[in-house]
Amino acid sequence: xxxxxxxxxxxxxxxxxxxxxxxxxxxxxxxxxxxxxxxxxxxxxxxxxxxxxxxxxxxxxxxxxxxxxxxxxxxxxxxxxxxxxxxxxxxxxxxxxxxxxxxxxxxxxxxxxxxxxxxxxxxxxxxxxxxxxxxxxxxxxxxxxxxxxxxxxxxxxxxxxxxxxxxxxxxxxxxxxxxxxxxxxxxxxxxxxxxxxxxxxxxxxxxxxxxxxxxxxxxxxxxxxxxxxxxxxxxxxxxxxxxxxxxxxxxxxxxxxxxxxxxxxxxxxxxxxxxxxxxxxxxx
Amino acid sequence: xxxxxxxxxxxxxxxxxxxxxxxxxxxxxxxxxxxxxxxxxxxxxxxxxxxxxxxxxxxxxxxxxxxxxxxxxxxxxxxxxxxxxxxxxxxxxxxxxxxxxxxxxxxxxxxxxxxxxxxxxxxxxxxxxxxxxxxxxxxxxxxxxxxxxxxxxxxxxxxxxxxxxxxxxxxxxxxxxxxxxxxxxxxxxxxxxxxxxxxxxxxxxxxxxxxxxxxxxxxxxxxxxxxxxxxxxxx
Numbered sequence: 001x002x003x004x005x006x007x008x009x010x011x012x013x014x015x016x017x018x019x020x021x022x023x024x025x026x027x028x029x030x031x032x033x034x035x036x037x038x039x040x041x042x043x044x045x046x047x048x049x050x051x052x053x054x055x056x057x058x059x060x061x062x063x064x065x066x067x068x069x070x071x072x073x074x075x076x077x078x079x080x081x082x083x084x085x086x087x088x089x090x091x092x093x094x095x096x097x098x099x100x101x102x103x104x105x106x107x108x109x110x111x112x113x114x115x116x117x118x119x120x121x122x123x124x125x126x127x128x129x130x131x132x133x134x135x136x137x138x139x140x141x142x143x144x145x146x147x148x149x150x151x152x153x154x155x156x157x158x159x160x161x162x163x164x165x166x167x168x169x170x171x172x173x174x175x176x177x178x179x180x181x182x183x184x185x186x187x188x189x190x191x192x193x194x195x196x197x198x199x200x201x202x203x204x205x206x207x208x209x210x211x212x213x214x215x216x217x218x219x220x221x222x223x224x225x226x227x228x229x230x231x232x233x234x235x236x237x238x239x240x241x242x243x244x245x246x247x248x249x250x251x252x253x254x255x256x257x258x259x260x261x262x263x264x265x266x267x268x269x270x271x272x273x274x275x276x277x278x279x280x281x282x283x284x
Numbered sequence: 285x286x287x288x289x290x291x292x293x294x295x296x297x298x299x300x301x302x303x304x305x306x307x308x309x310x311x312x313x314x315x316x317x318x319x320x321x322x323x324x325x326x327x328x329x330x331x332x333x334x335x336x337x338x339x340x341x342x343x344x345x346x347x348x349x350x351x352x353x354x355x356x357x358x359x360x361x362x363x364x365x366x367x368x369x370x371x372x373x374x375x376x377x378x379x380x381x382x383x384x385x386x387x388x389x390x391x392x393x394x395x396x397x398x399x400x401x402x403x404x405x406x407x408x409x410x411x412x413x414x415x416x417x418x419x420x421x422x423x424x425x426x427x428x429x430x431x432x433x434x435x436x437x438x439x440x441x442x443x444x445x446x447x448x449x450x451x452x453x454x455x456x457x458x459x460x461x462x463x464x465x466x467x468x469x470x471x472x473x474x475x476x477x478x479x480x481x482x483x484x485x486x487x488x489x490x491x492x493x494x495x496x497x498x499x500x501x502x503x504x505x506x507x508x509x510x511x512x513x514x515x516x517x518x519x
Contacts (some may be wrong), residue, residue: 153336165387172373172384178335179371183436184388 003258006136009257012251014136018146019250023185023243024205025223026230027154028198034237035174036191038087038097042104044227045220049108050076050206050277052116055123055215065125065207073203080199113217121215128211141262146208147212147247153201154243161239170194174237226253229269232284233276248272285344286311286471287332289438292341294324294331294467301327302495306430309440314462316482316503319492319518324369325475328492329444331364332473334358334366346439360388362439366446369430374418378409381417385435394437402431405461423454430461440471447478459485479516483507 003011025047032038050072057068083104086092091098130141161167172180173187181187213219230249233240252272253265276283287309294302302324309315319325329335333341334355343350345361353361364385373381384401386392403410405485412420417428426446433441443462447455459481466472476482483489483503491499491512499506506512513519 056303094492165392168376168380168383169382169387171376175373175375176371178355179365179367180373181356182333182335182359182365182367183384183432184356186356247443 006255007258008255010137011254013139014143015254016247017140017143017147017250018254019247020143020150020243021205021208021246022223022227022230022250023154023246024146024201024208025227026234026242027150027157027239028201028248029148030231030234030236030242031157031201031237032198032230033196034235035170035194037094037174038092039094039101039196040083040198041081041098041101041224042108043101044223045108045112045196046076046079046199046202047206047209048112048215048220049216050203051209051213051215052112052121052206054207054210055121056116058125058210059122064215065123065211069204069207072207073200076203076206077200081192082203084195085201086194088135088188090189109220112220113244116215116217116219123210123215125211128134130214142208144210146212149204149208150243150246153204154239157197157239166190166193171237172251179270188199225266226269229273233273236284285309285471286346288342288388289332290342292328292331292343293326293339294336295339296327298338300339300495302331302492305492305495305497306341307490307497307500309471311439311468311474312466313469313487314466314472314474314485316476316489317492318476318482318485318489320515321477323492324495325492326444327381327476327495328367329442329473330367330405333363333367333442335365359436359438360390362437363442364433364436364438364440365442366426366429366444368444368448370425372417372425372428372432375416377414377415378420378428379413382409382413382431382435385432386437391435391437395435398435398437402434405434405464406431421459423450426450426454426458430458430465434465438470440473441465441478443472443474445476446474447476447481448477457479462491479512 029040029043032040041211053072054065054068057063087097128142132139132141160173169180169185170190173185176186176200226249228244231242234245249269249272253268256264256268285308290306292302293300294447305328312337317325318329327336327480331338340349345363348361373384382399386395386398398427408424409431411428412424420428446458450458462472462474463485473483486503489503489506490497491506499509499512
């Protein structure tokens with residue numbers, strides 16, 4: 001039976017907003033994969049580390065997430081630098097980066113589990129359930145803010161890559177690092193900056209994960225598949241593409257759940273990815 | 285001397301490609317290095333651009349010991365490369381490719397006037413400036429590669445096989461441009477298989493065969509040598 005138009009409209013709104021989280025998570029991943037040829041599987045673990053830190057600061061020290069994010073994002077940036085030092089020190093290539101960051105992720109998962117245990121954690125705020133009513137539809141405020149933040153970050157990053165010399169140098173290095181260096185680009189230094197930035201974006205995502213989701217260590221892996229699909233659909237190294245792809249997948253999943261059943265949701269992202277790759281095998 | 289190479293040995297891994305090569309380029313000169321495919325010409329020019337490390341020997345540019353300079357600092361000394369096969373940033377626009385040429389602060393300060401100069405040399409690039417460089421024709425891509433080098437405000441431009449894969453009419457234009465680059469004040473080191481063209485615009489030339497310099501002199505003198513006439517001109 002076909003659901004009502006109102007239900008479909010609500011599913012579309014919820015899906016697009018939920019897709020903002022996919023886009024936000026995909027952003028950092030897409031940058032390091034597309035521009036540094038490093039696939040960072042630990043990106044999700046870093047986001048969850050940030051989420052747990054947000055939770056810890058909120059519950060133990062009563063620091064509001066809107067303040068703790070100001071500490072967490074620079075801390076994540078620093079972690080990104082340390083991580084890149086390891087990539088740099090051991091001359092890690094694309095394939096090796098998968099293995100190494102997988103082990104990072106497992107270590108972070110174990111660390112999180114040791115400190116916060118495997119219990120589900122929920123960071124309660126009085127504004128978690130706020131929503132705006134627009135006609136027959138409800139728009140959850142937190143998700144809306146998340147989407148706005150993701151939009152500003154994606155758009156800002158896109159402009160940074162297109163308009164600044166550093167951004168152009170990063171794109172040039174991704175194509176031909178030797179020739180970029182021959183024109184003075186110190187790729188190593190820029191790679192550190194970008195790795196730090198990717199981890200900082202994981203920090204932003206983590207703050208919203210703490211506000212919106214229930215935390216458990218194993219959740220680190222929950223978004224892996226769908227966000228990878230989003231990164232490729234959005235094209236590697238394209239921040240706006242990552243955001244739009246996230247919203248597309250979020251909306252498709254949500255509508256599939258409304259029309260078919262929730263069990264179909266995980267199939268959607270890869271179906272869209274396969275369809276796109278069949279249409280244009282050179283897509284990413 | 286602007287560029288001095290003394291007894292250079294260059295190689296890839298364990299495989300040496302250039303042995304004991306010495307040559308000079310002075311300010312305002314066009315110096316050509318000719319030789320057959322596989323003689324080590326690209327290896328030599330890449331080492332002078334900083335893309336490859338020299339194993340032995342001395343490489344000096346305006347007195348500075350270039351063996352101590354990091355690859356991404358070669359450009360700041362005034363060395364710019366027009367690489368073999370152009371090696372443009374194909375997904376970036378024509379203008380972005382040119383802007384990469386003036387990435388360093390000193391060249392960046394002159395961005396606007398440098399762009400005017402490049403668009404003056406190659407008016408077609410002004411029309412195509414928002415197009416991805418990979419979509420241009422071979423000749424136009426070569427123009428971008430030369431323009432990118434000029435944007436760096438170099439004191440020497442290294443041309444690696446600039447005529448490769450271009451239509452004969454465009455090849456003539458390219459060599460005119462190379463002469464103009466010199467006339468505008470930069471020295472030129474030109475590596476070419478097109479021997480007649482390379483010798484016709486050169487002030488001096490070297491012949492590189494199997495990684496060694498086997499002859500050197502003025503272009504007219506080289507053209508008189510029986511070995512050169514046989515090997516490169518087929519007469």
